Amino acid sequence: MAHTTKTTARLRDSISEALGSFVKSRSSTFACGGVVPLIPGGDAVSGSNASTALSLRWDSPTGMGKLSFPVKAATEEQKKSLLKLADDCQPASFGFKGQDVLDESYRKATKMDRSAFSIDFCPYELGIVDTIAQVLLPNAGGNAGTKGVKAELYKLNIYAAPSGFFKPHVDTPRSDTQFGSLVVSLPCHHEGGQLIVRHAEHSVTFDWGASGSGEKVNTSAQWAAFYSDCEHEVLEVTEGHRITLTYNLYYTLGVGDLAGNSPAMDVKSLPLYKKIYEALADAEFMADGGYLGICCQHAYAHSTPEGVKSLPAILKGSDMAVYSIFLALGLDISVRPILSLEDNWFFDFYDINDQNYVGDKLRQIKLTEAGNYEDEDSNEILREFGGKWLKVNWLTHPTSKNVGFVHMTYGNEPGINHVYTYAALFVVIPPAAERLVPKE
Numbered sequence: 001m002a003h004t005t006k007t008t009a010r011l012r013d014s015i016s017e018a019l020g021s022f023v024k025s026r027s028s029t030f031a032c033g034g035v036v037p038l039i040p041g042g043d044a045v046s047g048s049n050a051s052t053a054l055s056l057r058w059d060s061p062t063g064m065g066k067l068s069f070p071v072k073a074a075t076e077e078q079k080k081s082l083l084k085l086a087d088d089c090q091p092a093s094f095g096f097k098g099q100d101v102l103d104e105s106y107r108k109a110t111k112m113d114r115s116a117f118s119i120d121f122c123p124y125e126l127g128i129v130d131t132i133a134q135v136l137l138p139n140a141g142g143n144a145g146t147k148g149v150k151a152e153l154y155k156l157n158i159y160a161a162p163s164g165f166f167k168p169h170v171d172t173p174r175s176d177t178q179f180g181s182l183v184v185s186l187p188c189h190h191e192g193g194q195l196i197v198r199h200a201e202h203s204v205t206f207d208w209g210a211s212g213s214g215e216k217v218n219t220s221a222q223w224a225a226f227y228s229d230c231e232h233e234v235l236e237v238t239e240g241h242r243i244t245l246t247y248n249l250y251y252t253l254g255v256g257d258l259a260g261n262s263p264a265m266d267v268k269s270l271p272l273y274k275k276i277y278e279a280l281a282d283a284e285f286m287a288d289g290g291y292l293g294i295c296c297q298h299a300y301a302h303s304t305p306e307g308v309k310s311l312p313a314i315l316k317g318s319d320m321a322v323y324s325i326f327l328a329l330g331l332d333i334s335v336r337p338i339l340s341l342e343d344n345w346f347f348d349f350y351d352i353n354d355q356n357y358v359g360d361k362l363r364q365i366k367l368t369e370a371g372n373y374e375d376e377d378s379n380e381i382l383r384e385f386g387g388k389w390l391k392v393n394w395l396t397h398p399t400s401k402n403v404g405f406v407h408m409t410y411g412n413e414p415g416i417n418h419v420y421t422y423a424a425l426f427v428v429i430p431p432a433a434e435r436l437v438p439k440e
């Protein structure tokens, strides 16, 4: 028996290590970007990823505005248009605790709503949406991938010298199928204004200013796309105007279940697949069966109606890849809410002994009346949550939490308490004798 336990621990650690380096290598794909050359005055060749010069037109109290890009050393006419555009934009707010806030110490930029302007720039035509689908939905390759992303124009923004900037923040998703943002920098001379995007301990810098991209700043549109849960910031613009279009990126479901439908990736070729395969083939690995848990690396709105409906299809990056690997091994894998042990006071009443309270399925936030500081009420909270205490062999550590569950509290003041949950991939490992390991 002791021997079996040792084998299980050894193999679990080796999967965990392989998973760690797999996630690390995949997590550098949380952002991608590119360049679209403009052909001034000419026609873009049909089918090429180049665009003609761009014209921006907008509503203005002083008559319609028009500005043609690229804006190099601006002509007198362009200078006038640029000033008019800057005048016609409003200060840009940002979301804070559900409110739109204007605060120039946090964001100094201006905006124009999409209803007030039009521009002949189409990210679909230029292959940008296809690229995003390929890179940020790595498991939904082939046709499913290219059909799976919708880019919806959101705003035009200007970050202007001497000090336009936007401090680190994460974008507020407009719906639960939004998975990311796309920023397009229109060719207009500027310096600074680097966009830095971070995920876990990685970061990517997109420098579209003259020093960072040279001539490109005047001859090409440049773009970046990243997942919604990645923190990002715009450094100070020190010269000129940094003019951007922002788009919200959505998954479009209904083109086949994206999860597990992975023609573009051969999961069997991945070292992580081999490690798990070898462990399963070893009769001493979790000989009596049990559960493996992998905390999701990205954040999902897993306790909202949309999130409940669209997971696992909308898993991102490495989460989707790990999901596909376990699925390919014929294992029962699902996304489950796990009660967070540190944030929930009522765990104090339990002798949890290394166990986790695992939800039987994803559920929406719930409001219950249970919740006195007594055992019985804590039990009721757990019953409402719907799950079981289980011993889980964790392969990773938790990363982000959502409020999963809300209940009343009684004290000197009535109130509510938030119960935090996090989303994890939960794998059922059958006992060794019942395991059907697919042929290599």
Ligand SMILES: O=C(O)CCC(=O)C(=O)O
Residues within 6 Å of the ligand: 157, 166, 171, 183, 195, 232, 233, 234, 244, 246
């Ligand atoms: O302009 C950029 O590069 C990013 C802007 C941004 O973060 C936002 O609009 O939320």
Ligand SMILES: [Fe+2]
Residues within 6 Å of the ligand: 169, 170, 171, 232
């Ligand atoms: Fe943002």
